[in-house]
Amino acid sequence: MSKALTQVRAGFIPLVDAASMIVAKELGYAEAEGIDLVLAKETSWATIRDRLAVAHLDVAHILAPMPVAANLGLGPLSTPMVVPMALGTGANSVTVSNGLWTALSEFIAAADFDAGNTLEALAKVVEQRRQRKDPPLKLGIVHQFSAHHYQLAYWLAKAGINTIDDVSLVILPPPLLPDALASGSIDGFCAGEPWGTVAAFAGTGVILTTNAHIWRNSPEKVLGVRKEWMETHPDVLPGLIRAIYRAAQWCDATEHQDELARILARSEYVGQQAQLLRPCLSRRLKAPNGQYVHVDGFLNFASKAATFPWRSHALWFYSQIVRWGQAQYSEEGAAIARDTYRPDIYRAAVEPMGVEVPSANSKVEGALSGETLTGATQGKLSLGPDKFFDGSVFDPERLEDYLASFKTTS
Amino acid sequence: MADQTLHVLIIDDNRLRASIIEDGLSSGGQIRVTVLEETVDLLRRVVEIDPDVIFIDLENPNRDMLEHMFEVTRAVRRPIAMFVDQSDQASIEKAIEAGVSAYIVDGLKKERVRSIMDTAIHRFKAFQRLQRELEDAKSELADRKTIERAKSLLMRTRNLSEPDAYALLRKTAMNQNRRIAEIAESLILAAGLLGEENDK
Numbered sequence: 001m002s003k004a005l006t007q008v009r010a011g012f013i014p015l016v017d018a019a020s021m022i023v024a025k026e027l028g029y030a031e032a033e034g035i036d037l038v039l040a041k042e043t044s045w046a047t048i049r050d051r052l053a054v055a056h057l058d059v060a061h062i063l064a065p066m067p068v069a070a071n072l073g074l075g076p077l078s079t080p081m082v083v084p085m086a087l088g089t090g091a092n093s094v095t096v097s098n099g100l101w102t103a104l105s106e107f108i109a110a111a112d113f114d115a116g117n118t119l120e121a122l123a124k125v126v127e128q129r130r131q132r133k134d135p136p137l138k139l140g141i142v143h144q145f146s147a148h149h150y151q152l153a154y155w156l157a158k159a160g161i162n163t164i165d166d167v168s169l170v171i172l173p174p175p176l177l178p179d180a181l182a183s184g185s186i187d188g189f190c191a192g193e194p195w196g197t198v199a200a201f202a203g204t205g206v207i208l209t210t211n212a213h214i215w216r217n218s219p220e221k222v223l224g225v226r227k228e229w230m231e232t233h234p235d236v237l238p239g240l241i242r243a244i245y246r247a248a249q250w251c252d253a254t255e256h257q258d259e260l261a262r263i264l265a266r267s268e269y270v271g272q273q274a275q276l277l278r279p280c281l282s283r284r285l286k287a288p289n290g291q292y293v294h295v296d297g298f299l300n301f302a303s304k305a306a307t308f309p310w311r312s313h314a315l316w317f318y319s320q321i322v323r324w325g326q327a328q329y330s331e332e333g334a335a336i337a338r339d340t341y342r343p344d345i346y347r348a349a350v351e352p353m354g355v356e357v358p359s360a361n362s363k364v365e366g367a368l369s370g371e372t373l374t375g376a377t378q379g380k381l382s383l384g385p386d387k388f389f390d391g392s393v394f395d396p397e398r399l400e401d402y403l404a405s406f407k408t409t410s
Numbered sequence: 411m412a413d414q415t416l417h418v419l420i421i422d423d424n425r426l427r428a429s430i431i432e433d434g435l436s437s438g439g440q441i442r443v444t445v446l447e448e449t450v451d452l453l454r455r456v457v458e459i460d461p462d463v464i465f466i467d468l469e470n471p472n473r474d475m476l477e478h479m480f481e482v483t484r485a486v487r488r489p490i491a492m493f494v495d496q497s498d499q500a501s502i503e504k505a506i507e508a509g510v511s512a513y514i515v516d517g518l519k520k521e522r523v524r525s526i527m528d529t530a531i532h533r534f535k536a537f538q539r540l541q542r543e544l545e546d547a548k549s550e551l552a553d554r555k556t557i558e559r560a561k562s563l564l565m566r567t568r569n570l571s572e573p574d575a576y577a578l579l580r581k582t583a584m585n586q587n588r589r590i591a592e593i594a595e596s597l598i599l600a601a602g603l604l605g606e607e608n609d610k
Contacts, residue, residue: 043469076477171474172472
């Protein structure tokens with residue numbers, strides 16, 4: 001490495017959505033911005049958080065709600081964080097054991113991942129188990145402050161299934177979930193790819209539904225930056241954002257899927273066979289009947305403003321943090337959550353590239369039923385759809401009303 | 411007094427490391443140590459053991475689960491990770507460098523916890539060193555085997571005596587400022603590519 005490069009230490013967890021960070025290094029996008037990107041593969045989100053806290057890491061591929069939680073002082077060893085960009089949207093699935101699938105399939109007509117039908121079936125099975133006095137189903141999630149947790153709980157709550165008495169949540173790092181499913185210690189899990197596909201290929205699990213069916217183009221991972229590092233390296237962060245942006249565009253291109261699968265397959269990255277990474281990258285997942293079904297809006301690395309740090313995403317996570325009792329609502333807390341995401345830094349960084357950037361910092365989530373052209377800095381930008389499966393809408397300007405709606409329905 | 415005893419729980423699936431830490435902590439007196447090697451039914455075990463301090467390998471993938479349990483359950487007195495205030499940043503750094511994370515239950519005398527924390531960190535480091543030494547020993551053995559192979563290759567292909575073969579390897583290594591084992595390895599590799607090494 002040339003001496004002129006600035007070293008940036010970045011942590012990641014082996015998941016497909018770490019791709020843009022990995023490609024930024026592998027294909028030289030970081031180097032072109034004068035950055036020697038040193039990637040550190042970690043085993044758990046707690047380790048990522050701890051290593052950020054003690055400055056072993058400068059930035060990380062991190063669960064979108066984690067920096068919000070850190071700035072709210074929730075959880076141990078939290079350190080002030082900034083989110084100047086997202087690392088794409090989507091790529092999660094809800095995968096269930098063969099046993100649970102057998103019970104569910106009685107109530108499911110079409111094997112098409114539909115979030116409404118599968119939830120109805122799940123509610124019936126949960127009720128059957130209650131009557132039989134069977135123990136509650138155990139569902140795995142990757143972290144308490146994760147999009148998976150909030151999407152799963154949001155989805156289940158719509159059918160009156162709560163995640164305390166009706167089903168119990170078990171936390172495990174993503175790579176351990178397929179084994180936990182195979183060994184019967186959990187009945188299902190919600191996790192990022194490739195782990196749903198790994199279970200489906202091994203024949204030990206069935207992909208039931210996906211995040212795209214629960215909330216289209218929903219936020220997932222972000223670039224988490226230690227605030228102190230950003231302040232001491234003001235000239236480095238914009239280059240890193242541009243490098244990851246270019247890498248994300250590369251990752252989105254259909255013609256790069258095979259090469260991307262090969263890169264991610266390497267043991268220092270995801271460490272799974274390329275054939276297990278391709279379903280996610282081609283947005284075609286293995287349905288319960290064994291067919292591959294295209295999932296619209298399942299995964300975006302760059303397109304549909306997938307790298308833009310929407311403040312409405314930060315606030316939606318805050319609403320769920322409050323909803324599930326992880327924090328008490330306060331105007332101050334909402335402001336902390338909102339300000340964790342920094343669209344201003346993002347815009348300043350990508351502006352020299354002449355790319356389209358949303359002109360708003362927030363949007364009403366769930367309002368776009370199809371692909372929509374919206375106002376952008378240079379002209380128009382294609383966004384959406386961003387529907388929730390239950391058709392409800394989150395207006396970040398009306399956060400308290402949104403919270404009140406959960407009290408009456410759940 | 412019995413209630414002066416600190417109860418330390420070590421969660422580690424590495425039996426050797428756990429015993430090294432246990433050994434270090436136990437010699438300090440007024441400390442009771444429990445070791446859990448597996449994490450099956452972890453919450454129930456933690457409640458039963460009711461420790462004052464929990465040490466767990468930083469890389470242990472069950473940490474996310476453990477923290478979630480502390481968050482949602484009222485069955486266990488709620489521990490906090492390491493120390494909370496900024497003055498403890500240095501100890502936290504030391505712990506993470508040594509590869510240990512600690513969860514400390516509220517209401518403890520901080521200074522006492524700090525001293526056992528120091529011991530645990532020390533022991534984790536000692537284990538790291540031991541592991542490194544083992545790896546070095548392993549690679550030394552591998553080096554020796556490689557050199558032996560390269561020597562016999564040279565003896566066969568160049569009709570050299572054993573001391574001459576070794577001298578040639580050593581001279582080449584010195585000229586190129588590389589380790590003998592590296593030279594031996596590239597020689598074997600090259601011979602393999604050229605199809606000269608038929609003895610293996």
